[in-house]
Amino acid sequence: MVRKNKIFIILISIVVIIGAFLIFYNTQNKSSQPPTISISEEEWDFGKIKEDERPVHIFTIKNTGREELVISRIRSSCGCAATMLSSDNIQPGKSAELKVTFNPTGYNGLVKKDVYIESNDPQLPKTKVTIIAEVEPIPSPKAFLSNSQWDLGLISQGDLPTFTFTIENKGELDLIIDKIDASEYIQYDTEIPLTILPGEKQEVTFTYNSSQHELGEVRESVRIYCNDPRRKVFSLRVNGYIKEKPAPTVSISPVGISFNLVNDSEGETIGKFILA
Template sequence: MNKKFYFLTAICLFLAGFSAQAQGQLKFEKETHDFGTIAEGVQASYEFVVKNVGDKPLVISHVQPSCGCTTPDWTKDPIMPGKTGVIKAMYNSTGRPGPFHKSISITSNAATPHAVIFIKGEVGPQDLKTSYTPEQKANSPRLAVGTTSHSFGKLEKGQKAVAKFTIKNTGRQDLVVQGVKANCNCVTYKVSQPSLKPGQQATLELTYVPSMLKEQNEVVTIVSNDIVMPDLKLTLKATVVESLAQKNMLREGNQPTPFR
């Protein structure tokens, strides 16, 4: 009887230990990203790639930056064993000159439920310029875009709209889009591939949320490590109107009148 009891106890302990080990586990490609020196006004962003090296699905439940100047986004779906997800950190450098070093805390159902990653860099003047030799310019990454403007047509005030641009690296070194600048602070961005090797293409998405009425021409500066043209400019055009839903509710006489 005692032998049987000890045998069953050993099996339970083994299964409990196995169950404890069968969990997701976060592993980052790198835990700190250095933006280097960026011009003030740039919204610099970087995607940390994280892999689930455990043997159970991993869910990132919360991402908390150390300050309001950093906006996070992350993979919300479960990350299966052996697969990867991303944690995107965007740093708004407007009004924040000087060096910065920020932490981002991650909470998940991993075996180690809490992890911390970091972004750092230095914010220089808005008209930041550096001198380069002809050889350095010849070997630079080069940011090329098929078209430099996009017209949304008619948009409601506060409506979110996305413009897609095809970009290409025509230079000799890897190209990295480091951020965007817009006077309205109403544009955010996403790149389908954060780093482009020479000859590679990617899709740049600009998300625009208009806050002013009438005709708008928002100039968006794309900041990259292209030293020849580090601040390529794109234009977003729209005719911004009040809510169309409110207009549709107007009546003339006894009959509803659609928006015209």
């Protein structure tokens, strides 16, 4: 009887030891396999695309580890690459989709943009994917302004300073300036709409009428609207300071009298005087 009890106790002890070992092994094995990020492609080539296309690619992000993968941040090297992630938290063995949409407006030729991914993967906390495209521009007008700021400086109330700048069309189609928004103090000498042919330039002159403007700082802008698909509105900043107009000066003429007196033969004084 005593012997049987000893055998039973020994068997129970073995089971407990084995159980404890298995629990310890599983715990150690799990802790040795933290979240691991795996991405379907490191880069994606869209090939040749038109400037007005919006190609999309979906990267698959998989968690091949044994703990939850948390995507803490996604950012692109350019606003032209928009991203959308289906889930920030990825369980072991599961995946999430990273949708990248490329906007090639304004680009020409080979373009490479990166999307950076940050996660709680201890081995690879930061990684990236790259999108590539060969952009073929579509014919369009391209507006370029010679200046973006008009500095009036210090002027007196009532002054009429002028400013001339150049609008150039570096595109392949006609550039049309269809609207100019300016304050009541700013006039311009150009008829709107204004058409500028490809490769040509047009000067525009503004006049600032400060006679009705209050004294002090000037902070305004002129907005120029056109049919350039890359940038439909341009701004010209206007800065300066208006001081009080100096009071008019009074001048008196003549400012002097010159006498030229002599005695004649009879002793009388005669002469002339000159106003100067």
